[in-house]
Amino acid sequence: MAGSYDFFKEDVAKYLKEKFTPNARVLDIGAGGGAYYNYLGDYFKEMDAVEVFEPNIKEYDLESKYNKVFNVDIKDFEYGHYDIIIFGDVLEHLTVKDAQKVLDYALDRCYEVIVAVPYMYEQDEIYGNKYEKHLQPDLTKENMLARYPRLKYLIGCDAYGYYIKR
Numbered sequence: 726m727a728g729s730y731d732f733f734k735e736d737v738a739k740y741l742k743e744k745f746t747p748n749a750r751v752l753d754i755g756a757g758g759g760a761y762y763n764y765l766g767d768y769f770k771e772m773d774a775v776e777v778f779e780p781n782i783k784e785y786d787l788e789s790k791y792n793k794v795f796n797v798d799i800k801d802f803e804y805g806h807y808d809i810i811i812f813g814d815v816l817e818h819l820t821v822k823d824a825q826k827v828l829d830y831a832l833d834r835c836y837e838v839i840v841a842v843p844y845m846y847e848q849d850e851i852y853g854n855k856y857e858k859h860l861q862p863d864l865t866k867e868n869m870l871a872r873y874p875r876l877k878y879l880i881g882c883d884a885y886g887y888y889i890k891r
Contacts, residue, residue, distance in 0.1 A: 732885040737839055738764040749808035754799050755815035758785045775799055778854045799827050810835040817842050817861045821872055832875050840888040
């Protein structure tokens with residue numbers, strides 16, 4: 726089971742829909758259960774997904790939602806330009822070094838990035854998915870801005886935050 730907090734997703738969807746036309750190309754990294762598709766799929770015509778945990782692709786029928794679904798670790802995935810790249814609950818699952826690398830790669834290949842992370846949240850492997858472990862359980866708004874200087878804060882609360890391209 727892939728979960729995602731609903732904090733501010735409607736606000737972020739509104740932000741993206743106001744900023745981009747329906748023809749914008751979207752890459753949803755760490756699609757999980759398809760939460761961002763549920764908020765954006767009625768608007769954006771071309772949404773692709775990256776999902777490392779193959780059972781999620783089948784369980785959540787991601788191939789019927791997204792145009793293309795790539796079953797690959799984002800650390801090993803090479804891709805071209807997208808208008809919008811979403812990292813929904815992804816960076817906390819990577820080491821700081823790996824997260825910086827994949828984020829820099831993405832920022833050079835998009836007009837806008839959406840990064841969503843939980844703050845101060847420890848998590849181990851769950852549902853038999855080793856990728857669920859949090860390797861950055863110490864995230865805060867301050868840590869995010871210090872570790873990822875190419876991002877700026879968009880919206881959030883004490884438990885969760887969204888960041889966009891600086």
